[in-house]
Amino acid sequence: MKDIQCLFYDYLVSVDVSPDTAKYLNMLVLLVALFVIIFITDFVTRKLLINAFSKFSEQSKTHFDDLLVNHKAPRNIAHIVPLILTIKLFPFVFYDFPHFESYIVMILKVYGIILTVWIIRSILKTFESYFKTLPRLRDKPIDSYIQVVMLFVWIIAIASCLAVLINLSFIKFFTTLGAASAILLLIFKDTILGFVASIQVAVNDSVRIGDWITMEKYGADGDVIEINLSTVQVQNFDMTITHIPTFALITDSFKNWRGMQSSGGRRIKRAIILKAKSVHYLTNEKIENLKKIHLIKDYLDHRQKDINNFNESNEIDKSTLINGRNLTNIGVFRKYLQSYVENHSAINKDMFIMVRQLAPTAHGLPLEIYAFSSDKRWENYEYIMSDIFDHALSAVPYFDLEVFELSTTIDSPEN
DSSP states (O other), rough: OHHHHHHHHHHHHHHTTOOHHHHHHHHHHHHHHHHHHHHHHHHHHHHHHHHHHHHHHOOSSHHHHHHHHHHHHHHHTTTHHHHHHHHHHHHHTTTTOGGGGGHEEEEEEEHHHHHHHHHHHHHHHHHHHHHHTTTTTTTOOOOHHHHHHHHHHHHHHHHHHHHHTTTHHHHHHHHHHHOOOOHHHTTTTHHHHHHHHHHHHHTTOOOOOOOEEGGGGGEEEEOOOOOOOOOOOOEEEESEEEEEEETTTHSOOEEHHHHHHHHHHHOOOOOOEGGGGGOOBBBBHHHHHTSSSSHHHHHHHHHHHHHHHHHHHHOOOOOOOOOOOOBBBHHHHHHHHHHHHHHHHTBTTTSSOOOEEOOOOOTTTEEEEEEEHHHHHHHHHHHHHHHHHHHHHHHHHGGGBBBBOOOOOOOOOOO
């Protein structure tokens, strides 16, 4: 090796080149030769390793090794061989220039640290892609977990590089770094908050990928498509993307519709507002007329019989309609809507069904339908709800009731 190292130097000296110049030219030739050897070694190692991984992945049943190839893990691992070869050969190249050795060692150490990071990154990316293919982990924030690990890897790598560059031991460097912890906490405040939020979101299972969430503060109303260390991406129903800071999920309020999606139905809660002055007692003649409506005929027969028996047994004077017990048009209408909703084919009969009267307002008397549609898909849900209220609004006049609406008539000024 000594003979090869000095071969070009001896030749230059023999042709009357000064010894100092011959040393530099000899180093340059050896450096070029080293680069050529490293390039060839890297190329051959990379090809062999990638081909070996590719053939192995084709024969194996698992999908994990395919992902390793896709994320260039074999390519990054192949760079280790040229690095080791460089560490072994560079002392021969700079034999005549020992003062260069410390700088070369420093550069190689930094490169080794960066190469290690890239290998770890490719392996973690492989795990990330693999975990996302597992059904039980598909809705979990895998991106956040991988980013947390990569954050710690990069912190250790950067600290290691700085320790190498300033020629300080790793432990002493971190001890010195502890004094500046307050500044680091300020710089990485959002990252730390995101990290804590990611853990709480995962532990509490408050948000999963695929959940429909609503967060008015950030204009988000759609499905969660990604959860990472810093942001949660929501694809709104108008196909826009909203980015929400991850820590906002634990500091601000939001609505998660997962409970509705996993339940047996989607809630319908809407009211018809009636004019209060249209509410009145029903005479026997009007009751007989309403018995023509099939859904409430049996109810009216039963209720009328009970009311008549009560009034007769208590000798109530019915010459004035208010005396005793009576049926009202709004009460019968409420019973009709209850029967109609209970018999609707798109309503989940196993969940709560109610038609109730709300407190009167300045705009009228609200009559609310509270039920759950069997079909939870948004488009079908809206159709079902509209179908119910189309019928309910059309039925109002049959009970001598009126729907309240603000007057839109504007008197024209006289000419």
